[in-house]
Amino acid sequence: MKPRKFYIGFPPPLVKKVRNGIEYGIGAIPLGGYVKIPGMHRPAPSDLDSYFGPAMMHDPSLVGPVERLKRPVAEGNFAVARSELADLDAALQHANLPAPAARAAKRGRRELGDALGDDAYWRAPTSKRVAVIAAGPATNIVFAILLLALVYMLGVPNGASTRVHTVATDSPAARAGLRPGDRIVAVNQIPTKTFKEVSKAIKSSKGKPVIVSVVRRGNYVELPPEKTVFRNGYYLFGFTPAGIVYKRYNPATALAYAARDTWDVTAGIGSSLAGIVKGGQGRKDVSSTVGVVDVSSQAVKTDYRDYLEILALISLSLALLNLLPLLPLDGGHIAFSIFEGIRGRSVSRAVYERVSVVGIGLVLLLFFVGLSNDLSRIGGG
Numbered sequence: 001m002k003p004r005k006f007y008i009g010f011p012p013p014l015v016k017k018v019r020n021g022i023e024y025g026i027g028a029i030p031l032g033g034y035v036k037i038p039g040m041h042r043p044a045p046s047d048l049d050s051y052f053g054p055a056m057m058h059d060p061s062l063v064g065p066v067e068r069l070k071r072p073v074a075e076g077n078f079a080v081a082r083s084e085l086a087d088l089d090a091a092l093q094h095a096n097l098p099a100p101a102a103r104a105a106k107r108g109r110r111e112l113g114d115a116l117g118d119d120a121y122w123r124a125p126t127s128k129r130v131a132v133i134a135a136g137p138a139t140n141i142v143f144a145i146l147l148l149a150l151v152y153m154l155g156v157p158n159g160a161s162t163r164v165h166t167v168a169t170d171s172p173a174a175r176a177g178l179r180p181g182d183r184i185v186a187v188n189q190i191p192t193k194t195f196k197e198v199s200k201a202i203k204s205s206k207g208k209p210v211i212v213s214v215v216r217r218g219n220y221v222e223l224p225p226e227k228t229v230f231r232n233g234y235y236l237f238g239f240t241p242a243g244i245v246y247k248r249y250n251p252a253t254a255l256a257y258a259a260r261d262t263w264d265v266t267a268g269i270g271s272s273l274a275g276i277v278k279g280g281q282g283r284k285d286v287s288s289t290v291g292v293v294d295v296s297s298q299a300v301k302t303d304y305r306d307y308l309e310i311l312a313l314i315s316l317s318l319a320l321l322n323l324l325p326l327l328p329l330d331g332g333h334i335a336f337s338i339f340e341g342i343r344g345r346s347v348s349r350a351v352y353e354r355v356s357v358v359g360i361g362l363v364l365l366l367f368f369v370g371l372s373n374d375l376s377r378i379g380g381g
Contacts, residue, residue: 005036039120042346045070051108054101065091126341140319147312148258155246160195163242171238172226186213326359
């Protein structure tokens with residue numbers, strides 16, 4: 001199948017160029033990409049009425065060529081139908097049509113030519129059609145995995161630092177002589193390599209005295225014992241760590257962790273969608289483009305790693321949304337291709353259009369659920 005158009009973003013085009021019969025462009029709507037595949041539907045006589053109806057009303061000379069095309073199209077004799085296109089082209093060239101009817105006829109002739117062509121989508125085996133349609137969501141999934149792998153290679157939070165940032169006044173830490181810049185290496189003479197270990201040792205003290213050992217300016221210092229204090233449900237010593245420690249991974253490990261995270265998020269999104277269908281709490285997990293922009297803007301202000309993770313989540317969410325078995329989404333086309341393969345013949349365009357109305361309605365419902373969640377959250381309602 002040779003695509004007719006290949007866009008970054010969705011039309012109308014901001015920039016476009018035709019090369020080797022393919023129109024490449026950048027679309028004005030920055031939501032993924034757009035590929036025009038030739039001959040998505042098996043042509044039917046009713047398609048000709050739809051394509052050329054306005055033109056025939058303005059110029060009856062087109063009725064003959066169009067009617068002569070209908071019979072071979074209805075019989076499935078597409079070789080004869082292609083030969084009849086020459087008469088239709090000649091009639092269209094000499095027809096006197098107003099601009100709207102002329103544009104509709106030109107678009108209809110192009111669609112009909114694609115549908116009758118040897119590289120039409122509907123002619124391909126089921127496996128090839130599924131592969132072509134699945135390529136878009138698969139690209140989104142691969143992009144998400146690569147972004148997450150990049151985050152793991154750049155470094156992910158591995159707990160807070162064991163170095164002291166501030167010491168609260170009139171706290172056990174202050175009375176023991178803990179100072180900003182000290183690096184805690186042991187609690188009760190048990191070595192601690194991470195802040196998590198330090199925090200666990202202090203919380204488990206149950207108010208008893210703890211001995212904190214630090215490295216200060218290269219020297220080992222053991223502070224005198226001090227009792228921890230109970231506040232906000234925890235036993236505390238009275239200091240804050242210097243910052244977050246990041247752990248970096250090699251590319252192979254990063255890819256493995258990214259694939260694992262992608263699967264976990266996919267399972268979570270699947271559970272949320274199932275919750276919506278069952279009327280459960282999954283409804284509150286849905287977000288719209290408003291929420292995506294809000295969360296993304298916050299992530300940009302905090303850490304670029306968070307922003308890359310948000311981009312990965314957006315890409316994955318687009319893939320999973322597209323794979324829903326609803327027309328006109330990719331998942332709907334995959335489902336219909338499989339159904340047509342089992343059935344042994346194509347489904348008419350009219351059926352596609354009727355089912356697409358239902359799919360569009362459900363997608364819009366999902367969008368409005370997400371939008372109401374976002375507006376409620378942002379507005380504090």
